[in-house]
Amino acid sequence: MKTLRLLTILTLGGGLALGGHWSSNDGRWSVHAEVTPAAAEANRAPLYYRDPGGAPLWSAAPRKDDRGRDYLPVYDDQPAAAAPKPAQAESSRKILYYRNPMGLPDTSPVPKKDPMGMNYIPVYEGDEVDDGTVKLSPGKIQRAGVRSEPARRRAIRVAVKAPGTIQLDERRVSVIAMRAESFVQKVADVTTGTRVKAGQPLMEIYSSAVASAAAEYLSTITSKTTGGIEIYGRGSRQRLVNLDVPEQVIAEMEKTRVAPVTIHWSAPRDGIVLERSAIEGMRANPGDVLFKIADISLVWALVDVAERDLGNIAVGQGVAVRARSFPGRIFSGKIAIVYPQVNRDTRTVRVRIELANPDAVLLPDMYVDADIDTADSAPVLAIQDSSVLDTGTRQAVLVDKGEGRFEPREVKLGRRGGGHIEVRDGLAEGEAVVTSANFLIDAESNLKAALKGFADAAPQASEPGHATGEHK
Known part of the structure; x- marks a missing residue:
């Protein structure tokens, strides 16, 4: 009796069905249990x-x-429930098709559910507009943060940045070299890096060739000569000039009528001594450079401009140069030359900028960064950079038509700069374009196009022998 009561409890509590029959062989009642549908569903x-x-x-x-x-609970073999009936206000409208609730390009001509149990959303006749615009509800526009701004005419400032180095002005470098065999008798207290003035003594030189030419010139200008001899005297003076004897030395000889034993060489310009090779007592052969002096009151900034920015720069444009050694200071200059060659390795073009350097703080080979101002005073139609949807092959904007309607429109763009971009074609002044959340509207537009393509194919799918759009 206890066993029968226990089986009854298990049957009622566990969803088991008891069955039994009388066995005539052993005179016993056999009991067996069967799993009910409720128990099977629970498993x-x-x-x-x-x-x-x-x-x-x-x-x-x-x-x-x-x-x-x-x-x-929803099981894998449970059929999808019918979608709820549309509201009374929409019941009179014709349903074109049902679209995926998650925005996937999947439609169905009949109500259905997606794999997560969400009902497909009906699309009614009249919801689709064939003018190419996308219509969003005010709530969706607010949630997405859609902002629009009219296209206006403005000056586009394209800031071209380029790194470079300071170099000497080739026209302001002088060297002192002997044109005949000479000996250095004495060197002034001038070393590499010393600032010198034009005419300042540098060294004394003895040269037999210079002494011979000086004696010959003095003999011609001190003798009673005819016109032919005077011409010969001018030739003797030219010989001294060809030996690079300083002009003031020749003038002193003409005044005193005395040929000096040694020649005083002086600085040809104001500048800094970049190189001193002269040593007292040394022998200098023709061509040996004894001093190299450079005027650095005007220097060059040679910068490398990217090839893509070459069309935005021109000779005469203003440039702001910042030296890395003086981060808080700006040196102003202008583009003097754009070199006619592109570096095949770096794809850059060398640009020369002339800079005033009155206090001589810009030194050769110093690193600098140049900001080239390419602003055009003529205003152009421009929009914000964020308004452009760029796929790589085409550029488009979303024109705000009002009342929640947005029209995708292809445009042709020009220069970029200062957070704006020039529009050369496809947009009129005053038309409002979407500046934020435009990617969300573009996705809605692409979804609309995909749904329309599926809707056009939906009648064919509903014919006999075709699938109804439900996932098998």
């Missing part, structure tokens, strides 16, 4: 749980809705 794992009220809500685990009702 299966549901795919997910859906809202008991039919709302497009689901959960991966058991839960309750806001009214305390349990979410209903």
